[in-house]
Structures are given as structure tokens and as C-alpha cells.
Amino acid sequence: MPPExxxxxxxxxxxxxxxAIVGVLLAVLVTAGLSxxxxxxxxxxxxxxxxxxxxxxxxxxLTLVVVTGEIDLSVASTVGLTSAVMGSxxxxxxxxxLIVVLCILLxxxxxxxxxxxxxxxxxPSLAVTIGTLALxxxxxxxxxxxxxxADFPADWTGWAIGSLGDTGIPNAVLPxxxxxxxFIVVLHATPIGRGLYAMGNNTEAAVFAGIAVxxxxxxxxxxxxxxxxxxGVFWTLRFASARADNxxxxxxxxxxxxxLGGVSIFGGSGGLFGVLAAVLLLGSLRNALQLVNVSSxxxxxxxxxxxxxxxxxxxxxxxxxxxxxxxxxxAVAGSATSTNGPxxxxxxxxxxxxxx
Amino acid sequence: xxxxxxxxxxxCGGGTTRGxxxxxxxxxxxxxxxxxxDAEIPAGLSVTFLPKQLNNPYFGVADAGGEEAVTEFEGxxxxxxxxxxxxxxxxxxxxxxxxxxxxVIATSANDPNAICGALNQAREGGAKVVTFDSDTDPGCxxxxxxxxxxxxxxxxxxxxxxxxxxxxxxxxxxxxxxxATNQNLWIELMEEQLAEEYPDIEVxxxxxxxxxxxxxxxxxxxxxQTHGDLDAIISPTTVGLAAAARYLSGSEFQGEVTLTGLGxxxxxxxxxEDGTVNRFALWNPADLGYLAAYAGAALxxxxxxxxxxDTFTAGRLGDYTVxxxxxxxxxxxxxxxxxxxxxxxx
Numbered sequence: 001m002p003p004e005x006x007x008x009x010x011x012x013x014x015x016x017x018x019x020a021i022v023g024v025l026l027a028v029l030v031t032a033g034l035s036x037x038x039x040x041x042x043x044x045x046x047x048x049x050x051x052x053x054x055x056x057x058x059x060x061x062l063t064l065v066v067v068t069g070e071i072d073l074s075v076a077s078t079v080g081l082t083s084a085v086m087g088s089x090x091x092x093x094x095x096x097x098l099i100v101v102l103c104i105l106l107x108x109x110x111x112x113x114x115x116x117x118x119x120x121x122x123x124p125s126l127a128v129t130i131g132t133l134a135l136x137x138x139x140x141x142x143x144x145x146x147x148x149x150a151d152f153p154a155d156w157t158g159w160a161i162g163s164l165g166d167t168g169i170p171n172a173v174l175p176x177x178x179x180x181x182x183f184i185v186v187l188h189a190t191p192i193g194r195g196l197y198a199m200g201n202n203t204e205a206a207v208f209a210g211i212a213v214x215x216x217x218x219x220x221x222x223x224x225x226x227x228x229x230x231x232g233v234f235w236t237l238r239f240a241s242a243r244a245d246n247x248x249x250x251x252x253x254x255x256x257x258x259x260l261g262g263v264s265i266f267g268g269s270g271g272l273f274g275v276l277a278a279v280l281l282l283g284s285l286r287n288a289l290q291l292v293n294v295s296s297x298x299x300x301x302x303x304x305x306x307x308x309x310x311x312x313x314x315x316x317x318x319x320x321x322x323x324x325x326x327x328x329x330x331a332v333a334g335s336a337t338s339t340n341g342p343x344x345x346x347x348x349x350x351x352x353x354x355x356x
Numbered sequence: 357x358x359x360x361x362x363x364x365x366x367x368c369g370g371g372t373t374r375g376x377x378x379x380x381x382x383x384x385x386x387x388x389x390x391x392x393x394d395a396e397i398p399a400g401l402s403v404t405f406l407p408k409q410l411n412n413p414y415f416g417v418a419d420a421g422g423e424e425a426v427t428e429f430e431g432x433x434x435x436x437x438x439x440x441x442x443x444x445x446x447x448x449x450x451x452x453x454x455x456x457x458x459x460v461i462a463t464s465a466n467d468p469n470a471i472c473g474a475l476n477q478a479r480e481g482g483a484k485v486v487t488f489d490s491d492t493d494p495g496c497x498x499x500x501x502x503x504x505x506x507x508x509x510x511x512x513x514x515x516x517x518x519x520x521x522x523x524x525x526x527x528x529x530x531x532x533x534x535x536a537t538n539q540n541l542w543i544e545l546m547e548e549q550l551a552e553e554y555p556d557i558e559v560x561x562x563x564x565x566x567x568x569x570x571x572x573x574x575x576x577x578x579x580x581q582t583h584g585d586l587d588a589i590i591s592p593t594t595v596g597l598a599a600a601a602r603y604l605s606g607s608e609f610q611g612e613v614t615l616t617g618l619g620x621x622x623x624x625x626x627x628x629e630d631g632t633v634n635r636f637a638l639w640n641p642a643d644l645g646y647l648a649a650y651a652g653a654a655l656x657x658x659x660x661x662x663x664x665x666d667t668f669t670a671g672r673l674g675d676y677t678v679x680x681x682x683x684x685x686x687x688x689x690x691x692x693x694x695x696x697x698x699x700x701x702x
Contacts, residue, residue, distance in 0.1 A: 038455040047451035148443070150469035150493075161473050239444045239470035248442055290452040296410060296439040 017262035017314060018274040025281040032288035039288050042168025050161065050170050050238065052283035054079065054231040054247065056276060057176055058254045059261075060183040061224040063275045066258050067187070068217055069200040069267025070118060070125040075228045076250035077136035078110050080243075082232025084140040087149030087242025096156060100233050107229015108222050110136060115221030119214040125221075133251065140244035149242040160237035172234055179227065184272045192216070200267025256303060257282055260310040282306065391666045395657040401431035403649055404453055406463040408490065409441035413622070414641055415464065417702040418489065421645030422462060428671050429653050431459075443467035450474035454481050460652030462645070464489040472496040484655035488648040489641075498655050498662040499682040501648045503639040504689050506538070510545035512637045512689045513590055513617060517557070520614040520634060524556035525587035528579050530600055530617075532567040532593040542592045560586065565596045572599035580609055591617035597636060601627035621692055621700040628694050637689040641702055644686055647673055651684055 033040040058075050065072050082103045089099045110132070117128040163170050187193040198206040199213050206213050236242045261278035263270025285306075286299055403426045407415030419435050426433035436452070438445035443466050453461055454477050461483050465471055468491065475485050475496040488501035517527060529546075531539045543562060550557050560583050565572025572595060580586060580603075591597040597619040604610050610632050619636045627633045650670035651660070660666035666678040676684050692700065 038457075041455065044451075044455045047448065047455065051448050051451075148467055148469065157473065161477075235444070238473075239447065239467070240473060241443055241467050241470035243443050243467065243470075245442060246444065249440070287448075287452070290436070290449065291455060293434060293436060296437060296449075300439055 016317070018271060018277070021261060021274050021277045021281060025277045025284070028281060028284050028288070032284060036288045036291050038291055042166070044168075044287065044291075046163050046168040046170050048283050048287045049173055051287065052279050053170065053172055053176060054235055054250065055253050055257055055283070056279045057179065057231050057234070058224070058228050058250075059257050059275050059279055060179055060272065061220065061227050062254055063258050063261070063263055063270065063272055064183065064187055064196055065125075065217075065220050065224055066263045066265065067196045067200050067267060067270060068213075068220065069203070070217060070220075071129060071255070071265075072111075072114060072125065072221060072224050073129040073251050073255070074110070074114060074132040074136055075224060075231075075254060076247045077133045077140070078107055078225055078228035079232040079235055079247035079250060080245060081110065081136045081140040081143070082107055082229045083236045083242045083246040084144035084244045086233060086236050087147075088143055090152065090242070091149055096153065103233050104226050104229045107232065108226035111222040111225020111228070112218070114225065115218035118221065119218045137244070137248070144242065144244045146244070150240055152237060152240055152242075157237050157240040160234060172238075175230070180272070180276065187272055196220075197268055200264075200269070202268075253282070253303070256307045256310075260306055262310075262314070264314070265311070278310075391661045391663065392658050393660075393667055395659050397429045397431075397653045397657045397659075398459075399430055401426075401429065401460065401653055401656055402456075402458045403431050403433055403460040403462065403652055404458045405433070405435045405437075405645065405648075406446060406449055406453070406461060407435070407437045408446075408464050408466050410435075410437045410439055412441070413702045414620075415489075417700070418464075418641040418645035418648075421640075421642030421647075422649040423645075424642070425646045425649035425653075425671055429650075431649075431653065433649075434458075441466050443470040446471050447474045450478055454478040454483065457481060458483055459656050460484050460486065460649070462486045462488060462648040462652055465492045466490075468492050484652050486648045486652045486655070488644050494681045497682070499651050499660070499678060499684055501644060501651060502683050502685045503644055504687070505685050506541050506545060508685070508688045509592070509618070509637075510542045511549060512691065513542070513592060514546055514549050514554075516616045516635050516637060516691060517588055517590060517614070518554065520616065521557075521587045523554050526558050526560045526583060526585050527588045527590060528560050528583060528586060529562040530572060530575055530579070530589055530591040530593075530596045531562060531564050532596060534564050536567075536593075539592055546590070546592075565591075565593075565599060567593060567595040569595060569599045572596040573603050576600040576603040577607075580607070580613065586613055588614035588616070591615070591619075593617070594619045594623060594638075597633075598623040598627075601632050605630055605632040618689070619692075620702055621697050622702060624692070625697060628692070628697050635691050635693045637691045639686055640690040640700075643673060643690075646671065647676070647684065647686055651676075 038044055062072055062075065085106055086099055086103050089102065090096065114129055114132055117123050118125045159171050187196065195206065195211040195216065198209060198211060199216070203213055232246070235246050257279045258275050259265060260282065261270065261275030263275060282303065285302065289299055403422065405419040405422045407419060409415070423433045436449050438449065446463065446466055447470065450461065450471060451474055461478055463485070465487060472493055472495070475492065479485055485497040486499050486501060487497045489503060491500040529543050531543060547559055550559065561579060563575040563579060565575045576589065576599065579589060589600055591600050597615070597617040600615055601624065604613060604615055605627055615633050616636050618638050620638060624633060624636055647670050650668070654660045654668035655662065659668045660678055662678060662682040664678055664680050667675060669675050678684055
């Protein structure tokens with residue numbers, strides 16, 4: 001069964017990256033805790049968690065999407081459109097309970113549009129979701145213009161920035177933990193999860209193995225949209241401000257976290273533990289460096305460098321592996337001829353090795 | 357005082373309110389205790405400027421003014437901020453400042469509400485919050501430094517007009533959009549002042565360039581063709597002033613028709629140099645930042661608590677009084693001419 005034949009290769013390579021990210025995270029936490037004043041304070045940990053919460057939330061379903069070899073770049077625009085709709089529904093007088101449900105459903109519908117275009121029409125998800133990135137953001141401005149709706153009830157906005165007792169852990173971490181548990185089980189402990197890796201490694205083989213590739217991918221896009229909708233609700237409440245430009249650019253941070261977490265952009269490998277560690281790593285670095293007054297421009301440079309490292313290092317490792325164990329595949333040719341850093345051919349060849 | 361804050365350099369999202377409920381901004385800490393005007397500014401006061409975004413020349417100048425003031429009262433100045441001016445990007449910086457326990461946060465808000473929760477957490481931690489240029493909900497800060505009052509802005513423009521054309525002639529307004537609250541208020545005040553003090557100056561038209569460069573350019577062209585005896589154009593908006601100057605500088609009317617209004621020195625420098633425009637006005641952002649820093653220090657020292665009527669001295673700018681809603685008005689706009697424009701870079 002193809003999914004099973006994929007497992008050994010994945011086990012050999014990926015825990016290394018997962019462990020590395022968790023290790024780097026622990027190193028950053030310990031270093032910052034000891035050397036940056038105020039970093040380890042419970043209030044600061046709360047601030048840190050609030051900053052990364054929406055990124056972590058959306059990274060959960062997006063990881064599954066990327067594992068299947070697809071991408072969704074429209075997530076931040078979905079957050080913005082949800083926020084705008086939430087604001088206008090609130091002004092129109094609906095109850096917040098109903099609005100929250102409608103917003104999550106709206107996110108699901110927006111995800112379904114992506115899913116339909118990708119699976120129904122067979123279009124590349126990169127192109128589709130770049131299109132809906134612009135479309136959903138545009139719609140957000142149609143809904144709310146440059147207005148802001150701010151008068152949400154204080155007990156709701158207070159909950160969004162409040163914490164559990166004196167722990168400093170934000171209330172909003174609860175739904176995150178719940179959702180994380182669901183996605184971790186699905187990806188790492190069910191046949192569905194194994195099917196996702198199979199799709200990412202070789203879609204045709206997955207189809208022949210009887211996996212409902214199109215249907216599964218469709219529902220993954222729906223889930224990504226719905227979770228982004230939930231992210232929009234939380235974002236709006238946390239900042240007590242429904243705006244069409246909320247979360248602009250957030251998709252890059254989510255994708256950065258997913259790739260840094262060890263998920264291959266070509267699909268077929270990676271896992272949620274690495275991704276969640278990467279989210280925390282990016283957030284802790286930013287928080288600690290802010291506390292020592294490093295400028296935001298330098299922080300952006302650092303995020304960019306980490307992203308490049310997260311793409312380059314696995315490629316280099318893959319090249320070294322394929323050198324050690326020649327497989328008589330293009331991977332060897334690629335690595336033998338290229339001496340100036342990793343080549344994309346070597347990378348993709350390694351990711352798809354043994355798919356015949 | 358007519359109306360509250362009138363902002364145009366920083367015009368950002370307004371607020372929509374549900375039904376008859378109003379935004380409840382009063383939940384944060386409020387001014388308590390008595391002001392002691394004679395209190396000393398404590399040494400080593402940490403003052404952090406958090407602009408709408410870094411790398412924005414306007415805030416670069418404002419924050420430099422803040423640094424000048426902090427140096428004068430021997431505090432510790434720093435500047436932090438997001439690299440993009442989004443509504444929520446300022447929050448994590450405010451959280452960091454809360455954690456660091458800074459004494460004064462001087463900020464210009466990208467959104468009047470999005471940073472409220474974070475600012476109130478900072479205030480509960482002991483920080484004094486001064487907004488400048490762009491206010492938050494009054495419940496989230498101690499004082500707001502307003503660049504100028506509507507009266508100050510409009511009378512400065514009339515003064516410039518009269519200096520150029522004397523006490524009689526025809527004048528037209530080139531405004532932004534027809535429903536821009538601040539523009540309409542200024543134009544109304546200017547018309548009132550003209551009617552009362554200079555009855556021989558006639559307002560022949562008010563046109564709208566919608567703050568679009570090309571439309572403003574075309575409206576200027578239209579004005580000059582329609583009104584052959586036009587003596588002057590006043591454009592109380594930076595986009596309109598620059599576009600009108602560009603049209604005039606390439607037309608037969610250069611030097612013949614007076615143009616004045618509100619603009620930034622960098623946009624208008626070339627037109628001052630080539631004689632298209634002799635004078636225009638805007639507040640001085642360096643003074644804005646300078647006053648914000650002193651107001652923060654006065655709050656920290658206890659000289660003021662942010663209540664109406666509190667007074668304090670802001671270094672070289674002199675004495676200030678806190679107005680209603682904790683608002684402090686910087687003063688009259690700065691008039692830029694060929695004499696002083698080289699001193700400004702924003």
C-alpha cells in the first residue's frame with residue numbers, strides 16, 4: 001500500500017527537523033528567560049501567546065493542506081472579510097452568539113470556494129488562492145469600507161484579552177488547544193492523516209490506493225476557511241475593532257511557521273508538533289527581541305532569514321543523504337552536478353523519491 | 357472650541373456605532389488626585405515614542421522633537437514601532453512597553469480603539485499615555501496633543517491670503533471631498549471670517565479634488581478658465597495644494613494667481629523655489645513631539661493629571677493648559693516660506 005511504503009522515508013528524515021525546531025525553541029526560551037528582563041513573567045508569556053494565537057490557529061489546518069501538496073494564501077483575507085462582516089452584522093443588531101456562528105460558517109464557505117476551484121476545476125491552489133486573497137480582501141472593503149466597528153460588549157472583548165486566573169495564560173488558548181488536539185490526532189493517528197501524506201507524495205498513487213483525493217482536499221480547504229473565520233472573530237474581539245484591513249499580511253507569517261516547522265512546500269512530509277514549535281519560536285524571538293528594543297525592520301529581516309533557512313537546510317540535508325545513498329534517480333544527478341548550494345531539482349527529486 | 361480633533365495628515369478610519377449605544381471608552385483608568393503644578397520632573401524618566409509606523413518622515417520629525425524634549429529634562433528617550441501602519445500592529449509594542457515598565461508612552465494611534473485595551477493595561481502598570489497627531493478613544497489615554505484648532509488653521513490661511521493679495525479680490529477654494537468634515541469646517545470658518553473682516557474679498561467658487569492628484573489638477577485648470585479675474589486659490593489639503601501648484605507652475609498664471617493653503621515642505625519645496633507659491637502652512641511636527649514629551653513628563657511628575665484647566669510648562673514652547681477631554685492644542689500652524697523651508701524635512 002503506497003502510504004505505508006512512504007512511511008520509512010519520512011520517519012528517517014523528519015523527526016530530525018522536528019527535534020531541531022523544538023531544540024531551538026527550548027534554547028531560545030531558556031536564553032531569553034535568563035537574559036531578557038521580563039521575558040519569563042507570566043504577563044509577558046500571556047502577551048506572547050496572544051500575539052501568536054491566530055497564527056497558530058490557522059497553521060493547524062494549513063499544515064494539512066500543505067502536506068497534501070496544496071497551499072492556501074487567502075487565509076488572512078478570510079480573517080479580514082470575516083472581521084468586516086462581523087462588524088456590519090453587529091451594527092445591524094444581531095446577537096454576538098449568532099454572529100460568531102455565522103462568521104465561522106462564512107469562513108467555511110470562503111474555503112469551499114477555494115476548494116471547489118482547486119478540486120472541481122483542477123486549478124493550481126497557488127493561483128486560486130492568490131486570486132481569492134485579493135478577492136476576499138476587496139470584498140471586506142466593500143462590506144465595511146474604511147470604517148471601524150468598535151463597540152463590542154466589554155465582557156466579550158475582555159475575555160479575548162483576559163487570562164485564566166492568575167496564570168497569565170490567555171483564555172483564548174483553550175479553543176486553540178482543543179483544535180490542535182483534533183488536528184494532531186487526524187494527521188498523526190488516523191488513516192486520513194496517512195492518506196494526506198500519500199497525496200502529497202504522489203497524488204496518482206494515492207488515487208490508485210483508493211483515497212478520495214479530491215473530496216479530502218475540498219474539505220481541508222473548507223476547514224482552513226472555517227478556522228480562519230474563527231481567527232477573524234478572535235482578532236476582532238482582541239483588538240475590539242472590526243476592520244476590513246485586519247490581519248493584512250498574516251498569510252506570510254502562517255506560511256513561514258508551517259515551512260519553518262518542517263513541512264515541505266512540495267507536500268508529503270512534516271508534522272504539527274514541528275509547526276506549533278515553529279509558531280512559538282517565531283513569536284518568542286520577536287517578543288524577546290522587542291523587549292531588548294530591536295527595531296521592527298530588523299525583526300522582519302530575521303523572519304525572512306529563518307524562512308530561507310527553513311527551505312535551504314532541508315534541501316542541503318536531502319542532498320547529502322542522496323549522496324550517501326545513491327538511488328540511481330535524478331536526485332543523484334542533481335547533487336553530483338551541483339556544488340553551489342542546493343538545487344530545486346535535488347530537493348523535489350528527493351521529496352518524490354521511490355514513487356514508481 | 358468648535359469641534360474636536362481635526363486631522364487630515366493622519367485621516368484614518370472613523371468609527372461606526374451600533375444603534376444608540378456609544379463606544380464605552382470610559383472603562384480605563386481616569387484622572388484621579390490633585391495636580392501639583394510645582395512638582396519636579398523626576399530624573400531618568402523613561403519616555404518611549406510609538407509612532408504609527410517607523411520610517412515615516414512625518415513621525416521621524418515628530419519623534420526627533422520628542423527626543424529633544426526628553427534630553428532637556430534628562431530622561432531616557434527611545435522609539436519603537438511597527439514597520440507597517442496597520443490597526444493592530446502597535447499592540448504588541450505597547451505590550452512590550454508595559455512589560456518593560458516605561459514611564460511615558462507617546463503614541464499616534466492607527467486605530468482609535470484597537471490599541472485601547474493594551475494602553476489601559478499599560479496604564480494599570482503605571483505608565484502615562486500621551487497621544488499625539490491621531491487620538492484614541494479618550495478613555496484610553498491621559499492627554500491628547502492636538503496639532504491645531506480649527507480656528508487656528510482657518511485664520512492662518514486667511515492671514516496668508518491677505519498678506520498676498522491685500523484686502524480685496526476674488527478667491528476660490530480647492531477642497532478634498534465634498535463630505536470631508538474637517539475641510540468643510542475650515543472652509544466655513546474661513547468664509548465667516550472673510551465676510552466679517554474682509555468684505556471686499558469675494559469667494560467665487562469651492563471645488564473638490566477628492567484628494568486625488570489628477571482631479572485636483574483638473575479642477576485647478578477649470579477654476580482658472582472659468583474665473584478670469586481670480587486672484588487666489590486656497591487649498592486646505594496637502595494633495596490639492598501640491599496638484600494646484602504643479603498646474604500653476606506650468607501655466608501662464610504662475611506668479612499671477614496666488615496659491616496658498618496647507619501642505620508639507622517636501623511636497624512644496626520646488627514650488628517655493630520657482631516662485632509659484634510664496635507661503636503655505638502646516639503645524640510643525642517637531643513641536644508636536646516636543647510638546648507630547650513634556651506633557652508626558654508633566655503627567656509623570658504630577659504637575660497635571662489630565663483634567664481640564666491643569667497647566668504646565670513645555671520647555672521652549674511655553675505654558676499650556678489642558679482643555680476639555682484631556683486635549684492640549686499645540687497652537688497656531690507654522691507658516692513656511694522661502695526663508696524657513698530649508699529647516700524642515702517631512
